[in-house]
Amino acid sequence: MTQILPPPTATETAEYVQDRVDEGYFRVNRAALVDEQVYEAELRSIFDHSWLYVGHESELPKTGDYLSRTVANRPLIFWRATDGTVRVYLNTCRHRGAMLCRVPTGNARGLSCFYHAWTYASTGELTGLPDAGGYGPDFDRSRFSLRSPARVESYRGFVFCCFDGDAPDLATYLGRAADYLDLVADQSPEMEIVTGTHEYAMDANWKLFVENSLDGYHLLPLHRTYFDYLKEAEGSYMDPRQETRAEDLGTGHAVITVEGPWARPVARWRPAMGEENREYIEQQRRALDEKFGAERGRRIAETDRNLLIFPNLIINDIMGVVVRTITPVSAGRTVVSQWTLATKGEPESVRSRRLDSFVTFQGPGGLASPDDNEACESCQLGFAAREEVRWSDISRGIHKERTGEPFVASDEIQQRAFWRQWQRLVAS
Numbered sequence: 001m002t003q004i005l006p007p008p009t010a011t012e013t014a015e016y017v018q019d020r021v022d023e024g025y026f027r028v029n030r031a032a033l034v035d036e037q038v039y040e041a042e043l044r045s046i047f048d049h050s051w052l053y054v055g056h057e058s059e060l061p062k063t064g065d066y067l068s069r070t071v072a073n074r075p076l077i078f079w080r081a082t083d084g085t086v087r088v089y090l091n092t093c094r095h096r097g098a099m100l101c102r103v104p105t106g107n108a109r110g111l112s113c114f115y116h117a118w119t120y121a122s123t124g125e126l127t128g129l130p131d132a133g134g135y136g137p138d139f140d141r142s143r144f145s146l147r148s149p150a151r152v153e154s155y156r157g158f159v160f161c162c163f164d165g166d167a168p169d170l171a172t173y174l175g176r177a178a179d180y181l182d183l184v185a186d187q188s189p190e191m192e193i194v195t196g197t198h199e200y201a202m203d204a205n206w207k208l209f210v211e212n213s214l215d216g217y218h219l220l221p222l223h224r225t226y227f228d229y230l231k232e233a234e235g236s237y238m239d240p241r242q243e244t245r246a247e248d249l250g251t252g253h254a255v256i257t258v259e260g261p262w263a264r265p266v267a268r269w270r271p272a273m274g275e276e277n278r279e280y281i282e283q284q285r286r287a288l289d290e291k292f293g294a295e296r297g298r299r300i301a302e303t304d305r306n307l308l309i310f311p312n313l314i315i316n317d318i319m320g321v322v323v324r325t326i327t328p329v330s331a332g333r334t335v336v337s338q339w340t341l342a343t344k345g346e347p348e349s350v351r352s353r354r355l356d357s358f359v360t361f362q363g364p365g366g367l368a369s370p371d372d373n374e375a376c377e378s379c380q381l382g383f384a385a386r387e388e389v390r391w392s393d394i395s396r397g398i399h400k401e402r403t404g405e406p407f408v409a410s411d412e413i414q415q416r417a418f419w420r421q422w423q424r425l426v427a428s
């Protein structure tokens, strides 16, 4: 049986992160990546109060479409109701708790619980109550509608929920990160999630994979196979001298920006995209300039970004757009779910190239994701020596916090931004 320990005190937690800009170092106590009581504290202080990604509106194209999702350990139903609105419900029957939706996806005007057949409309009301007379005249069905998380809001099609009714609204929560979501959403008049979910797990703490998803300098050492392939197959290579940027976007959100060597289906043609797609992609590029002006058009099309929406949504907008959630299920186990976001209506040849790039680099069996898994799991194994080697270093580029020099992707301001917000919430 798992023992639930009391949450660490503020003094104990304060020691999980040592943030010493003046002395030139930032480090994290490895216990913060191993201890189950830290995980329990994170659930209460971070996941119960943050806005968390549920899904994208395009995943529910028709009324009645639904998907089951797990967010902050809660089972949810993501459902386009018969009135056309997108709803999020807690996937638990109001009778005795059975999960109402027990399949990953479907379409229905209502769902009936498999246990005693209480039935709910997609708008949440309890519509079917077998042998209703048995409940007597005082039974009020309206008190038994499906429950939703305290807050559900959408930004540019990205639907989030929050279990804290007192949290700020979503746009306020996103703050400066909203601008980067706009750069993704503005890639075409309509964006859609391609049907299908990648789901995989790793024996490592979730924060390691958040760090990894924003890590600007592991690419060449860790993903050498991929870059060798890219050079051979496409003639592209990563130039270490290229200009990059890293930004702390406030309240834990962060981004790194790179101009990578690969083709982008929106809208950076490279020979690897094929001559047959050249005209379409260049036309998309011109359309962006016309709609947003040359500067913003260039920003949308030419720059790649890895964005963290605190605490656990990553958007890797690189050779395709990957939308990824990183969900802890214990201190040492993490589930990753990811989808790809694409231009709606793009030609089949572009779509197929996009999907190919996505799975080649970031698919669970691709040329990069297994490396990242392996690296995170290897760190977790190394933490067994944490009594002797207590701290992980996250200091790269910290001197620039004193001098005001711009940060590049190979600095670690983005990881420090995450950890500083972690520290504020877990220690408060």
Ligand code: FES
Residues within 6 Å of the ligand: 093, 094, 095, 096, 097, 098, 113, 114, 115, 116, 117, 118
């Ligand atoms: Fe759902 Fe009884 S638990 S009808």
Ligand code: FE
Residues within 6 Å of the ligand: 212, 218, 219, 222, 223, 368, 372
């Ligand atoms: Fe990687």
